[in-house]
Amino acid sequence: MSYEELLTQTALADEQVIVMTAENRALVRNLPAKLGKRFIDTGITEQTMVGAAAGLALRGRVPVIHALASFLTMRAFEFVRTDVGIANLPVKLSSFIPGFLSDGNGPTHQAIEDISIMRGIPNVTVFAPADEDDLVKMLPQIWESKSPAYTRINTRQTGYNHAPFVMGKAEVITEGTDVTILTYGLLFEQALIAVEMLKAEGLSVGLINMRSLKPVDEEAILKASAQSKLVVTLEDHFVTGGLYTIVAEVLLKNRSTANVLPIALHEKWFRPALLPSVLEYEGFTGKQIAEKILGYQTAHHQPEILTPEFSE
């Protein structure tokens, strides 16, 4: 099932659901005809869309709202914080092209601090699916919840069949004693590749899909750091405020420590290009991740990375 199919099905089954967009229609193109007045396009007005969503939620509606990740979280930040966060309203933010998915757009469109700023708002929950299968498995619970929610939309196909979603729980893909990779979002597919290469090099490797970032699965983080010699946080996000920070917070809170290698963006925006080139240039392909962890070059073959379709 696709994102659009799930949203259509959910909105048709529940009259309270309102679909909104600030003129980003890539994943909701067929909704206007199906929902009529329950589809609202406010034009290029992220702030007004968020404020209006709060008003709709006051009346008992559940608005699922769409905009590009950087504009939804940053242009409209104060509206999310003040109108949705303070009031604790069930407004559901669906952000398009978060992280590396903004590929060729350039730094204006790079939401690589979105996790940090959204999780900093009291009441707002935060999710980052590994692929479309993971996305459609988590959204029914996210939309049913009474909490405001921010979800990084990721409709890539990895062929991985994810476990059922549980709010606040990570998905443990595999366990290992040498190294455990914690990741979320589209880098999951590169992590799968890295895991195979590391195993081929003789390491005992774990992989955890941190699909629910707030609430976060503290137990999974503590267990991984206790049983692995090295924990890797892998994310298409600034190193500040994202998963690396979350892991640090959880360890400190539990008076624990670990050997942690953050693979993230360090104080820089990434080089704009099509996604496969971005990953290669910035060092985030599966092979590059594996070699960073190993500390040496290998002869492993990096599989082709599919270019996403342009979505505005």
Add this chain to the structure above:
Amino acid sequence: MENKNYEELTATALKVREHIIRMSTDGGCFTGASLSAVDLIVYLYSRFLNINKDNLNDPDRDYLFLSKGHDVPALYGTFAELGLLEKERLKNHLLLNDHIYWHPNTKIPGIEFHSGSLGHLPSVALGVALDLKISGSTNKVICILGDGELNEGTCWEAVLVANAYKLDNLIFIVDRNQFQANMRTEELIPLEPLADKFAAFGAAVKRVNGHSFAELDEALNAYPFQTGKLNVLIADTMRGKGLPSIQERADRWFCNFSAGEVEQLLLELHGEHNTTLTSETLVVR
């Protein structure tokens, strides 16, 4: 039957002004900005809106959003006079035993949404108006804006979107008291011709004396001003209305009077005294 007798409203407004003066001490409040909005707010709750102490959670009530949140003493004073809020609670202004502070919040019955950050509630009110249209309800939604607040671009975004969705159940009322925090609007960011600006954005606009119950009555009896159009009412008002010693003074936006001044100002409100203020003037916030 239209009630053309406004004596009761005049008496209520006078009492609301007394409440505002009494709240302008021990920490103070936005006195000037509150006094300009009194007559407007008293009129709306007394004669125009279907809002009373018994229907505050009824989905079929009307809605009022105070986007210009710093004039909330005018709203709390009106609530106290109309029985939505116990008068005694006004004495809790800025105290930890209650939730009455410089900006509105929903812990006070009758407050539909918190405000304080300007330019937010036009869009929140827009969302409520959209829902009423989708639901086929005929309730009215009012959003009161300050004139200085119109510097915020999101006010104008909301007008554009309201126009697109033909929200004739939504009324933006501008408390046009000619001042923003520190100076006259026309000296900082000129707004005139204001009615033309709203009209150019697709709204049906009326402009009245915001201290005249008869004019407010006449204008709002014509609601909706035009089918399929956002209603905008520009209420020309006076900052500090009712107190000659602070009226139209740029330095009397936020006031924190001494106890003695409060007593003198209460007399001044009733035309029985000329007050010489010695408390500090402008507090920039």
